[in-house]
Amino acid sequence: MDCQKVKDFIRDNFMSTGYDLPRDITGHLDECTECRAYLEEMNILGAKLDPIAEISMSPEETIDFETGLNRAIEAADAEQSTYVPENRIFSLTRMALAAAAVLIMMAVSFNSDMTNGLAVLQNMDALQLSQVDTDDMAMMFVNGDSDLLPSLVEDESAAYLTDQIKPGQADDILDAVTAEELEWLMENLTMEI
Amino acid sequence: MPDEQGLIEKAIKGDKEAFASLVRQYQNRIFGFIMRMTANRETALDLTQDTFLAAYQNLSGFRQEASFSTWLYQIAANKTRNFIKRSKREVSLPVGYDQASEDDRPDTGLEKKEQEALLVEAISGLPHKQRLTFNLRYFEQMKFKEIAGVMGVSVSATKTNFAEALAKLKKRLG
Numbered sequence: 001m002d003c004q005k006v007k008d009f010i011r012d013n014f015m016s017t018g019y020d021l022p023r024d025i026t027g028h029l030d031e032c033t034e035c036r037a038y039l040e041e042m043n044i045l046g047a048k049l050d051p052i053a054e055i056s057m058s059p060e061e062t063i064d065f066e067t068g069l070n071r072a073i074e075a076a077d078a079e080q081s082t083y084v085p086e087n088r089i090f091s092l093t094r095m096a097l098a099a100a101a102v103l104i105m106m107a108v109s110f111n112s113d114m115t116n117g118l119a120v121l122q123n124m125d126a127l128q129l130s131q132v133d134t135d136d137m138a139m140m141f142v143n144g145d146s147d148l149l150p151s152l153v154e155d156e157s158a159a160y161l162t163d164q165i166k167p168g169q170a171d172d173i174l175d176a177v178t179a180e181e182l183e184w185l186m187e188n189l190t191m192e193i
Numbered sequence: 194m195p196d197e198q199g200l201i202e203k204a205i206k207g208d209k210e211a212f213a214s215l216v217r218q219y220q221n222r223i224f225g226f227i228m229r230m231t232a233n234r235e236t237a238l239d240l241t242q243d244t245f246l247a248a249y250q251n252l253s254g255f256r257q258e259a260s261f262s263t264w265l266y267q268i269a270a271n272k273t274r275n276f277i278k279r280s281k282r283e284v285s286l287p288v289g290y291d292q293a294s295e296d297d298r299p300d301t302g303l304e305k306k307e308q309e310a311l312l313v314e315a316i317s318g319l320p321h322k323q324r325l326t327f328n329l330r331y332f333e334q335m336k337f338k339e340i341a342g343v344m345g346v347s348v349s350a351t352k353t354n355f356a357e358a359l360a361k362l363k364k365r366l367g
Contacts, residue, residue, distance in 0.1 A: 052309055
């Protein structure tokens with residue numbers, strides 16, 4: 001086993017809980033001063049980080065947190081029980097789809113490496129959060145979590161959103177984006193592609 | 194007492210006590226994660242609350258393709274990132290870094306508080322992606338594949354981020 005593989009193993013398994021070294025690694029360490037020094041450096045760093053390995057709320061903070069969360073949940077439940085016009089859900093869903101369309105268009109239009117831009121979106125399919133469907137997203141917005149929009153559009157849900165778009169729909173969806181929305185999307189998405 | 198899976202299923206069906214049990218199980222882990230990301234207790238408390246509220250509101254969308262904890266961390270990571278973006282700056286350690294809860298510990302001295310502040314500052318000073326990767330890997334023991342899922346990047350990119358974060362921390366804390 002060469003030194004780089006040993007160092008890669010040590011680095012990749014560096015965690016606050018520690019880890020066991022397999023026999024081939026320990027065998028190499030017995031023979032290699034440089035890798036032993038590397039391991040020692042990592043152990044020293046781990047020891048330095050120990051004091052913040054577990055950060056907890058104080059009892060007072062816990063009470064405040066639980067009280068605040070319960071109130072927020074009650075408020076959310078109350079809000080959800082109020083009437084939500086169907087066309088509002090539809091427009092929000094359409095907004096999310098339009099955002100995905102813009103993502104694709106921008107990947108094609110603004111990225112000098114078109115294949116790469118599209119691949120970024122396609123690779124997101126592998127993400128575990130593709131479970132969020134457009135109805136759920138619409139409900140998130142309706143429930144008032146407006147700051148979810150940027151993350152939904154920019155991050156993990158982009159792949160799912162792209163899945164929702166059928167061939168030929170992109171132009172129609174893009175037409176649904178207002179100039180203001182388009183400006184916002186361009187400002188927020190260009191950095192991500 | 195029901196296991197986590199049982200609690201999740203009950204919570205999805207609207208059992209608030211089951212959801213409360215899940216919250217109690219994860220609240221300090223999520224708080225610690227956000228605290229190391231933002232270096233501010235008050236912000237961490239607010240974002241922890243936001244995280245669990247979003248989880249509550251979207252439980253029906255949780256299809257259990259990922260673990261519940263990964264799902265929670267993803268929400269927390271998004272909340273944190275949005276907060277940082279909204280604040281239009283990378284989070285820096287506030288003057289008079291607040292370690293209020295640490296004061297409750299009898300063995301907590303000034304030196305220990307300063308040391309903790311320095312550590313949190315060193316981590317919060319990392320670029321966002323490196324900071325997120327380092328936190329999820331080193332402190333939360335997530336697999337690189339899970340981190341890649343949370344961040345929407347490749348596994349190799351998470352390993353690179355981790356390696357770069359480590360190199361910077363070694364330099365800063367060395």
